[in-house]
Amino acid sequence: MGQDAIISVQGLTAAYGDEVILKDVSFEVKRGEVFVILGGSGSGKSTLLKHLIGLFPLVSGEVRIEGDNLATTAGAQRQKILRRFGVAYQSGALFGSMTLKENVNLPLEEFTHLSVEARDVISWMKLKLVGLENFGSHLPAEVSGGMQKRAAIARAMALDPAVLFLDEPSAGLDPITSAELDALILSLREGLGMTFVIVTHELPSIYAVADRVIMLDKEKKGITAEGRPQDLRDRSQDPYVRRFFRREAE
Amino acid sequence: MVQVETVLEVIKEQKGLRLAFSGRLDAKSVAGVWGQALDAVRRGGNISIDASEVEYCDGAGIALLWELQCRGVEEISGLKPEIAKLLEPFAEAKRKDEEQFRRKESTVETIGKAIVELAQDLREQVSFVGQILSVSLRFMRRPRELRWTDVWLTYERAGVQALVVVGLIAFLTGLIMAFQAAPPLSEFGVDLYVVNLVSLAMLRELGPIMTAIVLAGRSGSAFAAEIGTMKVNEEINALTTMGLDPVRFLVAPRVLAGVLVTPVLTIYADLLGVGGGLAVMMGRGYPLVILWRQLVSAVEINDVLAGLIKAFVFGALVAGIGCLRGLQTKSGASAVGISTTRSVVTSIFFIVVVDAIFAVVYYAINF
Numbered sequence: 213m214g215q216d217a218i219i220s221v222q223g224l225t226a227a228y229g230d231e232v233i234l235k236d237v238s239f240e241v242k243r244g245e246v247f248v249i250l251g252g253s254g255s256g257k258s259t260l261l262k263h264l265i266g267l268f269p270l271v272s273g274e275v276r277i278e279g280d281n282l283a284t285t286a287g288a289q290r291q292k293i294l295r296r297f298g299v300a301y302q303s304g305a306l307f308g309s310m311t312l313k314e315n316v317n318l319p320l321e322e323f324t325h326l327s328v329e330a331r332d333v334i335s336w337m338k339l340k341l342v343g344l345e346n347f348g349s350h351l352p353a354e355v356s357g358g359m360q361k362r363a364a365i366a367r368a369m370a371l372d373p374a375v376l377f378l379d380e381p382s383a384g385l386d387p388i389t390s391a392e393l394d395a396l397i398l399s400l401r402e403g404l405g406m407t408f409v410i411v412t413h414e415l416p417s418i419y420a421v422a423d424r425v426i427m428l429d430k431e432k433k434g435i436t437a438e439g440r441p442q443d444l445r446d447r448s449q450d451p452y453v454r455r456f457f458r459r460e461a462e
Numbered sequence: 463m464v465q466v467e468t469v470l471e472v473i474k475e476q477k478g479l480r481l482a483f484s485g486r487l488d489a490k491s492v493a494g495v496w497g498q499a500l501d502a503v504r505r506g507g508n509i510s511i512d513a514s515e516v517e518y519c520d521g522a523g524i525a526l527l528w529e530l531q532c533r534g535v536e537e538i539s540g541l542k543p544e545i546a547k548l549l550e551p552f553a554e555a556k557r558k559d560e561e562q563f564r565r566k567e568s569t570v571e572t573i574g575k576a577i578v579e580l581a582q583d584l585r586e587q588v589s590f591v592g593q594i595l596s597v598s599l600r601f602m603r604r605p606r607e608l609r610w611t612d613v614w615l616t617y618e619r620a621g622v623q624a625l626v627v628v629g630l631i632a633f634l635t636g637l638i639m640a641f642q643a644a645p646p647l648s649e650f651g652v653d654l655y656v657v658n659l660v661s662l663a664m665l666r667e668l669g670p671i672m673t674a675i676v677l678a679g680r681s682g683s684a685f686a687a688e689i690g691t692m693k694v695n696e697e698i699n700a701l702t703t704m705g706l707d708p709v710r711f712l713v714a715p716r717v718l719a720g721v722l723v724t725p726v727l728t729i730y731a732d733l734l735g736v737g738g739g740l741a742v743m744m745g746r747g748y749p750l751v752i753l754w755r756q757l758v759s760a761v762e763i764n765d766v767l768a769g770l771i772k773a774f775v776f777g778a779l780v781a782g783i784g785c786l787r788g789l790q791t792k793s794g795a796s797a798v799g800i801s802t803t804r805s806v807v808t809s810i811f812f813i814v815v816v817d818a819i820f821a822v823v824y825y826a827i828n829f
Contacts, residue, residue, distance in 0.1 A: 265703050294705035305696035319704050367700075 218243040218375060218407050219264070223273035226256070226263045233259045235433040236273070239426055241375075246401055246408045246421045248441070251428030252456070257411045258302070260428065261379055264409065265299055266290075278374065295323060297375040298368030302383060304360035306352040312339060312363045313348030319370040338366040342396060358389035365396070375407045376400075382414045394420040415459060427453060468523075470495040478508030481530070484515030487523025496526055503533045514540025519548065528552045590786045593709045594717060601714065609715050616719035620681040620781075621727060628676050632731035635668055636660050636738025644746060653746070657753055658760040660739030665765045669732040671817060673724060674776035678809035682784030685716050686805035689788025690798040698789070713785040720781025721774055728773035732766075764829055772820055776813055783809045 219241040226234040233256040241247045249257050262268050264275055266282040274281050280293050306315045316335040320326055326334070339345045342362035344355075352360050361381055368376055378397075382390040394417050400406050412418060418425060418441050425444065429436035429452075437444050437453045445457035455461075468491040471482040479502055485491065503509055511530060516523070519542075527538060527549055541549070567575075601608045639660050647653040689712055692698050701708050740753050787805035791797045823829075 262699075267699055267702060291705045294703060297703075299700065299703045301696040301700060303696050305700040307692075307697055307700075308695070318706075322704070322706060364700075 216242045218278055219409065220276040220279075221264070221273070222276075224260070224263060224275065225271040225273055226259050226268065227271050228259075232271070232433060234263075234428070237428075237434045238273075239435065239438065241407060241409055242424075243374075243407055244401065244405050245423045246397060246410065248418050248422040248425040249409065249411045249428065250413050250418060250425055250456075251436075252413070252430060255428040255430045256433070257413075257428055258379060261377060261409070261411045265297065265377055266294070291323075295371055296373055297377060298371070298373040299377045300361065300364040300368045300379065300381060302380040304352065304357075304364040306360055306363055306367070308352055311349050311351055312344060312355070312366075315352070315363060316348075316367045316370050319367065323371060335366075335370065338369055339363070341369070341400070342366045343392070358385045358393075361385070362393065362396070365393075369400070369406075372404070373406070375409060378408060378410045378412075380412055380414075381410060382412060382417045387416075390414065390417060391420070393417075397421050415457065427456065467491050468495050470498055472498070472502045478510070479505070480510050480512055481535075482512040482515065485517060487516055487519040487526065489520060489522040492522045492526050499526065499530060500533070503530060503535065509535050510537040510539065511535055512540055513538055513542075513545070516541065516545065519545040524548050524552075586790065587786065590709075590782070590789075594713060594782060597707070597710045597714050600710075607710075608718070609711070612715035613719050613722075616681075616716050617723050619684070620677060620719055621723035624676060624680055624727060625730065627680070628673055628727050628731050629734045631672055631676060632664070632669065632735040633738040635672060636664055636735035636740075637742055638738075639663060640739040640742035644742060648746075654743075654748065654752070654756055656739060656743055657756040661736050661757055661761050662765060664732050664735035664739075665761060665769045667769075667817070669735055670724075670728045670769045670772040670776055671813060672735075673727045673731045673773065674780055674813045675810060677720070677724060677727070677777070678780045678784075678806050678813065681720065682780040682805050682809045683802045685781060685784030686787040686791075686801045687798055689713075689785055690791035690801040693789065693791040694793060694795070694798060708789060713782070713789075716785055717778055717781040720777040722777070724777030724780070725770050725773040728769060732769065768820075768824055768829055772817065775816060775820075779812050779816060780809045783812065 217240040221240070222238050224234060224237040225232065226237075237260065249260055251257050259268075263270055266275075270283055274283065277293055277296055280289075282290065282293050285293060306312070307318070310318070313332075313335050316338050317331050320331045320334055324331070336345055336348065339348050342365055344359060344363055344366065347355055347359060347363075352363070355363070365376070365378070365381070368378075381397075382393055385393065397408055397410075398421055401408060408421075410417075410421070422441050424439065425437075425441050426435045427437040427444070428434065437448055437450060439448075441457060444453050448454050448457070467485055468487055469484045471484075473480045473482055481499055481502055483495070509530075511527065513519075513527070519527075524545075527541075531538070538549075640656050643656045643659050644653050647655055689698070689708075692712070698708050698712075701711055736757065740750070740757070743753050744750060784805045787801040787808065790804075791801040
């Protein structure tokens with residue numbers, strides 16, 4: 213694991229039953245980087261993300277976050293690793309019976325000994341960061357899809373994790389909200405030094421925020437290209453990769 | 463608009479057969495020639511298609527042409543360029559092996575799969591019970607960690623809001639039993655023993671069972687649907703990656719509420735069920751004081767306890783199964799419906815099985 217790497221993935225193989233989705237995937241994510249995982253539909257982007265955050269067990273290989281292997285730890289140690297990262301799911305996955313503020317408050321309530329007042333201030337600040345400070349008392353069903361995604365990011369940031377995993381953050385959003393989300397990611401990276409791992413295939417967002425991308429390929433069951441998005445678009449030797457970044461049909 | 467039918471002419475030539483299509487190859491009309499075309503291909507030999515008279519072709523028509531290509535048709539001539547373009551994407555695609563494509567599962571495979579699924583389900587149930595026990599022990603040591611607000615909310619929803627339906631069912635059950643038992647017993651002059659019959663049946667069996675079944679239908683299914691929807695919406699994943707154990711966070715409050723509410727509802731059902739029986743007897747002219755004395759002489763504290771012990775177990779069972787089925791929900795809206803149904807069916811099955819075990823144990827220990 214390189215010195216500035218915050219996440220290290222070595223030889224990751226993932227499968228659902230007998231069907232291997234990813235085979236022998238290795239890469240590193242550097243601290244403070246906006247790292248994008250992209251690929252066509254069914255290439256295993258979300259599968260890779262779910263294995264990175266420990267939702268599914270690996271068939272083989274290992275994932276280290278700040279040097280610790282999530283798969284081989286349990287109990288308090290695992291909790292400690294889990295608190296180093298936040299996850300904002302594609303659907304937002306906000307708890308429907310709780311208001312936006314309560315959603316953001318939940319990790320603070322469960323994992324800190326802060327007073328109610330302090331927790332309220334922190335959750336308000338997190339909502340303010342994503343522009344939802346006036347919607348804290350709303351239920352998820354009462355706000356738009358874009359607002360739900362932003363609230364999910366606020367909740368994922370509640371404990372100030374070192375890494376934020378975002379699954380398709382701009383999918384289904386209008387171009388303006390999507391651009392606002394991109395700006396938010398960049399400002400959080402600049403302001404808080406957060407590392408972002410983003411799964412997406414929204415090209416405008418990728419060009420706007422990504423420092424480095426890996427591209428997954430369904431046939432290869434692994435990484436087919438790695439680098440800066442602009443470089444892959446202009447200089448990749450692989451015609452499929454070039455076409456993907458130029459949004460060209462076969 | 464005049465509908466142009468697809469016409470297929472099978473022409474014998476020196477080289478083999480030529481299938482000449484004309485008219486519209488669309489979903490409406492292609493059905494009529496599909497079988498005829500395949501029959502011709504099955505006869506074997508060199509087969510070609512003449513599509514020069516085809517005016518229009520939609521997805522169904524393209525499917526027929528591709529099917530024929532897959533079955534050995536070597537040449538399609540005269541196809542309009544715009545239609546040929548629709549067929550192009552499939553040119554390289556290879557149809558799955560016919561046997562595999564249409565393969566049906568054998569009975570042995572179906573039975574084997576069902577057994578494996580049952581074994582997996584049992585394993586998950588055992589593991590789930592273990593998780594609940596482990597979490598319960600933890601809460602006994604640190605009760606402040608339990609989400610008591612959720613416990614009381616669930617208690618209210620499962621208990622207070624079920625009072626009307628549980629009460630009505632219990633009252634009518636007692637009433638029906640008394641109505642059915644009174645006439646035959648009165649022939650022997652012992653219709654006062656209807657009180658014994660109704661009270662013992664309600665306290666020992668029907669009170670806890672009816673309550674548990676109502677809870678399975680109302681609350682167990684609601685737990686399954688609620689947790690299942692959370693699973694579909696990735697909320698369970700969100701909890702897990704936050705480091706919050708779904709069993710501790712979602713299941714424990716519901717199971718505890720179920721355990722606490724079922725005995726209370728059972729006592730309420732017992733009272734109303736016995737009340738229903740007594741109401742019938744009063745209608746038959748027995749004064750309340752006589753009925754009360756008969757009731758007191760018939761019922762022992764053991765009878766009340768026997769029902770209450772069952773109620774605790776049924777409460778845990780119904781709530782636990784509801785939550786387990788919710789957590790087992792797969793993806794999609796229909797999966798929530800399946801989980802809800804499974805929770806009710808499994809709960810009722812286990813209520814009856816556990817009740818039978820109780821009956822044997824009570825008999826063996828003379829309780």
